[in-house]
Each structure stands twice: as C-alpha cells, then as structure tokens.
Amino acid sequence: MTRTLGVLMVCLGNICRSPMAEGVLLARLQEAGLGGKVRVDSAATGRSHIGHAPDERAIACAKRHGIDIAAQRARALQADDFDAFDFILCADRTILHDARMRKPRTAHGDVELLLEWSGVGRKDVPDPYYGDARDFEKAFKLVDAAALGVVERIRQGRF
Numbered sequence: 001m002t003r004t005l006g007v008l009m010v011c012l013g014n015i016c017r018s019p020m021a022e023g024v025l026l027a028r029l030q031e032a033g034l035g036g037k038v039r040v041d042s043a044a045t046g047r048s049h050i051g052h053a054p055d056e057r058a059i060a061c062a063k064r065h066g067i068d069i070a071a072q073r074a075r076a077l078q079a080d081d082f083d084a085f086d087f088i089l090c091a092d093r094t095i096l097h098d099a100r101m102r103k104p105r106t107a108h109g110d111v112e113l114l115l116e117w118s119g120v121g122r123k124d125v126p127d128p129y130y131g132d133a134r135d136f137e138k139a140f141k142l143v144d145a146a147a148l149g150v151v152e153r154i155r156q157g158r159f
C-alpha cells in the first residue's frame with residue numbers, strides 16, 4: 001500500500017505566504033503528473049485571520065501566475081497536524097520556532113523551513129503583509145522555488 005504524503009504549509013496569518021505556497025505546490029505537482037499523490041494544506045500559527053479568505057493581494061498575485069487560491073480559508077495549526085502531515089514547512093524562522101514548540105513530543109511530522117527545500121540561498125520568506133504587490137511577487141517566487149524543490153524530492157523518492 002502506498003501512503004499519501006502530506007505537506008502542510010505554515011505562516012503567521014495563513015492569508016498571504018502559506019496560501020500561495022499551498023496553491024503553487026498543488027499546481028506544480030499537477031504539472032509534474034503527481035496530482036493526487038500528495039495531500040497539501042496550509043495553516044496559521046496566529047489566530048487573527050481564522051476563517052478568512054487569502055489577502056486580496058495574494059489572490060491577485062497567484063492569479064497572475066495562473067493559480068486560483070480564492071477558495072482557501074485560514075485555519076489554525078493544531079496538535080494533530082504534526083501526525084497528520086509528514087512535513088510541516090514553515091515560512092520563516094519565527095514560525096519554525098513557534099511550530100516546533102507546539103509539536104507534541106510523540107508526533108512524527110518533520111517541522112522544517114520551507115526554503116530549505118528551494119535551493120535559494122536564504123531562510124525566510126519575507127512577510128509581504130505590510131508591503132505591496134512587489135513584495136507579494138517576491139514571496140511568490142520564493143514559495144514557487146520551494147514547491148519545485150518539493151516536486152523534485154518526490155520525483156527522486158527522497159522521503
């Protein structure tokens with residue numbers, strides 16, 4: 001039996017970076033013929049935007065890249081996510097620290113920095129929330145690089 005791999009994207013609000021990361025990973029998996037092989041979701045470490053749609057600027061940015069993320073709704077990272085997902089990929093080092101603190105001791109999910117998977121030489125996806133469309137574009141490019149890294153790792157069977 002082959003188990004479906006689970007990848008959870010996590011940021012502070014789940015309205016900017018992680019919804020774009022979720023959307024672009026689903027798209028890149030589909031393009032690689034791996035659609036349906038990986039369960040992808042996203043969540044927030046903060047609680048301010050639970051139930052909200054992605055930020056309009058994130059929706060517009062993803063749309064410019066042919067990806068529709070408008071139907072996503074923000075949800076909180078919860079304890080059972082750490083067993084429900086194999087990889088919990090965090091948008092920056094603050095999120096990584098917070099997520100690792102919340103991981104139950106017995107849980108198996110691997111909590112990592114999203115950009116570790118990207119091949120770009122940086123650690124954090126800068127938060128575009130207080131920025132403009134260019135900041136969203138920069139964040140999109142980074143999460144796209146990470147998504148391509150995830151696809152590559154799956155192709156190589158490195159799990």
Ligand code: 4NP
Nearest residue numbers: 011012013014015016017129
């Ligand atoms: P995200 O961006 O973590 O990429 O979804 C943010 C969204 C909202 C806030 C901060 C960052 N906020 O302070 O409300």
